[in-house]
Amino acid sequence: MTQSHITQNRVTISAEGLSVTRNEKKTLDIPSIQVLRDEVLVIIGPNGSGKTTLVLCLALLMKPDAGKIEYKGEAVKDDHQILQIRRQMAVVFQESLLLNTSVWNNVIMGLGFRSVKKEEAKARAQRWLERFGVAHLAHRQAKTLSGGEAKRVSLARAFALEPEVLFLDEPFEGLDSPTRQALTSDFESVLRETKISTVMVTHDRNEALILADRVAVLINGQLRQIGKPNDIFNYPLDEEVAGFVEIGNILNGDIRQQINGMAVVSIGSNQIEAVSPIPAGARVTACLRFEDITLSLPDGFDNTTSARNRLKGVITRVVPLAAQVRVTVDSGFQLTALITRRSYEEMGLVEGKEVSAAFKASVIHLIPHK
Amino acid sequence: MLVHGDRQVLQIVLLSLGVSGAATALSLLVGVPIGVALGLNRFPGRRFFVTLVNTGMGAPPVVVGLVVTLFIWRNGPLGLLHILYTPAAMILAQFIIAMPLISGFTMAGIQQLDPKLRLQIQALGASRMQMVKMLLLEARLPLLAAVMAGFGAVISEVGASMMVGGNIAGQTRVMTTAIVGEVSKGDFSIAIALSVLLMILVFAVNLFLTWVQQRGKKS
Numbered sequence: 034m035t036q037s038h039i040t041q042n043r044v045t046i047s048a049e050g051l052s053v054t055r056n057e058k059k060t061l062d063i064p065s066i067q068v069l070r071d072e073v074l075v076i077i078g079p080n081g082s083g084k085t086t087l088v089l090c091l092a093l094l095m096k097p098d099a100g101k102i103e104y105k106g107e108a109v110k111d112d113h114q115i116l117q118i119r120r121q122m123a124v125v126f127q128e129s130l131l132l133n134t135s136v137w138n139n140v141i142m143g144l145g146f147r148s149v150k151k152e153e154a155k156a157r158a159q160r161w162l163e164r165f166g167v168a169h170l171a172h173r174q175a176k177t178l179s180g181g182e183a184k185r186v187s188l189a190r191a192f193a194l195e196p197e198v199l200f201l202d203e204p205f206e207g208l209d210s211p212t213r214q215a216l217t218s219d220f221e222s223v224l225r226e227t228k229i230s231t232v233m234v235t236h237d238r239n240e241a242l243i244l245a246d247r248v249a250v251l252i253n254g255q256l257r258q259i260g261k262p263n264d265i266f267n268y269p270l271d272e273e274v275a276g277f278v279e280i281g282n283i284l285n286g287d288i289r290q291q292i293n294g295m296a297v298v299s300i301g302s303n304q305i306e307a308v309s310p311i312p313a314g315a316r317v318t319a320c321l322r323f324e325d326i327t328l329s330l331p332d333g334f335d336n337t338t339s340a341r342n343r344l345k346g347v348i349t350r351v352v353p354l355a356a357q358v359r360v361t362v363d364s365g366f367q368l369t370a371l372i373t374r375r376s377y378e379e380m381g382l383v384e385g386k387e388v389s390a391a392f393k394a395s396v397i398h399l400i401p402h403k
Numbered sequence: 404m405l406v407h408g409d410r411q412v413l414q415i416v417l418l419s420l421g422v423s424g425a426a427t428a429l430s431l432l433v434g435v436p437i438g439v440a441l442g443l444n445r446f447p448g449r450r451f452f453v454t455l456v457n458t459g460m461g462a463p464p465v466v467v468g469l470v471v472t473l474f475i476w477r478n479g480p481l482g483l484l485h486i487l488y489t490p491a492a493m494i495l496a497q498f499i500i501a502m503p504l505i506s507g508f509t510m511a512g513i514q515q516l517d518p519k520l521r522l523q524i525q526a527l528g529a530s531r532m533q534m535v536k537m538l539l540l541e542a543r544l545p546l547l548a549a550v551m552a553g554f555g556a557v558i559s560e561v562g563a564s565m566m567v568g569g570n571i572a573g574q575t576r577v578m579t580t581a582i583v584g585e586v587s588k589g590d591f592s593i594a595i596a597l598s599v600l601l602m603i604l605v606f607a608v609n610l611f612l613t614w615v616q617q618r619g620k621k622s
Contacts, residue, residue, distance in 0.1 A: 092526060094522050094525055116528075124523070124526035126523060130517065130519055130523040132520070132540075133540075133541055142527055143527030143528050146528035146529045194527070200526075
């Protein structure tokens with residue numbers, strides 16, 4: 034009883050049975066999701082998976098076709114109540130969506146709607162414009178700003194509201210890379226300081242890893258997995274999640290043997306060993322990160338003696354990337370590894386060459402099929 | 404006559420401005436809310452209303468004049484008002500001409516705003532009224548274009564004013580009806596003088612509105 038009471042107090046927004054249907058297709062179908070107090074919940078998922086729809090529902094900007102939303106334990110019902118709750122939230126969209134007036138008016142506007150006293154509002158606007166490094170733009174017309182400046186103003190506008198819950202829908206999308214990096218690090222430190230309950234949609238894995246307390250994966254309008262970033266990125270629950278979080282090699286196979294927590298999995302015409310309790314006979318998907326595989330020449334010096342798996346194969350494809358090289362090896366099944374440019378050059382890897390691919394049994398994540 | 408002024412001409416100009424100004428003001432009062440409602444909401448029958456507004460935007464003043472006359476004719480449904488051949492009738496007719504223009508421009512102005520802007524304004528904590536106010540402020544350029552179009556249409560129309568006003572000297576004679584009257588009498592000089600005046604007037608009003616409209620443009 035007391036236990037449930039404590040968890041109740043930690044829930045800021047709770048949604049049950051959320052469903053949104055557009056053109057006879059369910060764009061959102063979520064039995065249950067919670068936003069906890071002071072947490073940063075990052076929502077990831079492919080395009081069109083319903084991330085924005087979910088944010089709009091939770092931010093009470095869109096009425097779901099079905100479902101019940103509670104804010105701080107109270108069921109959300111009438112429009113008046115919605116307005117009052119909305120005035121405790123803030124939303125930053127992908128587009129900066131500044132109004133055609135001065136920067137200052139943009140930041141102060143929401144405080145006016147929320148009847149914050151004039152002096153207090155001015156102080157807050159000034160403080161947050163400064164915090165995001167755009168105080169010198171206060172008297173500029175919003176539409177004369179660059180993309181990065183506009184985004185900073187739109188963030189300052191949201192934080193000046195000092196909301197209980199902050200929603201961000203891909204806020205850094207569409208900015209060039211240096212601008213994005215500078216802004217993300219500013220935003221990150223602000224978020225750490227303020228400890229506002231935050232729901233953020235992003236495409237960027239690194240952003241999710243850096244910012245999130247919890248990550249939710251949305252695919253086809255369904256909540257496929259929710260949990261600690263580490264769990265999501267290393268132990269995806271199903272193949273689609275694994276594919277989306279770019280876990281690396283996704284291989285289908287069958288467990289042949291199970292010996293004391295070590296599973297022997299046959300994949301293609303070869304076998305690998307993985308640390309897993311899944312019994313023999315099960316059909317599984319094996320996830321193996323590109324960077325967890327080491328390549329060596331069959332007759333060369335080998336520094337990966339501790340690796341349990343060692344597969345001989347022939348290189349089928351070499352793709353040089355900016356800092357690394359992606360090498361695909363056929364060893365009874367296609368296996369892709371990321372190696373440094375240096376070792377790529379040292380080993381003289383070309384298509385058709387024979388190599389040995391090594392990886393530990395503990396780096397493989399097995400997902401049993403239902 | 405232009406230089407020395409003339410009580411009669413002055414009266415005609417003032418009546419023109421008064422009638423068309425009042426009609427435009429009334430049209431704003433009614434037309435803007437209609438434009439906002441059509442621009443913001445999706446409801447069954449909306450397409451019909453939009454078509455109605457669009458048709459109204461191109462309604463010939465003479466036809467409007469005829470319909471209004473039929474309504475306020477002694478035996479008409481509004482005959483009891485006894486407003487035929489009064490400035491009130493002219494305001495009514497011009498209101499019917501300008502209102503769809505203003506609704507149409509307002510609707511277009513609201514619709515061309517990013518739909519997400521509504522969400523953003525709501526997310527800032529705006530009530531529905533506050534949101535509409537911000538959207539109208541955001542659409543101020545097309546809105547002023549609406550005022551210009553509405554006022555321009557009614558100050559320059561002649562068919563309806565002639566029909567419901569009657570071009571009675573000293574009572575319902577406005578610039579356009581006076582011009583028609585003078586030309587039909589063969590008195591071109593007064594017609595030309597009034598035409599020049601009318602053009603100057605329309606130009607001055609639009610100059611002012613354009614100034615207001617473009618004021619915020621440079622930063």
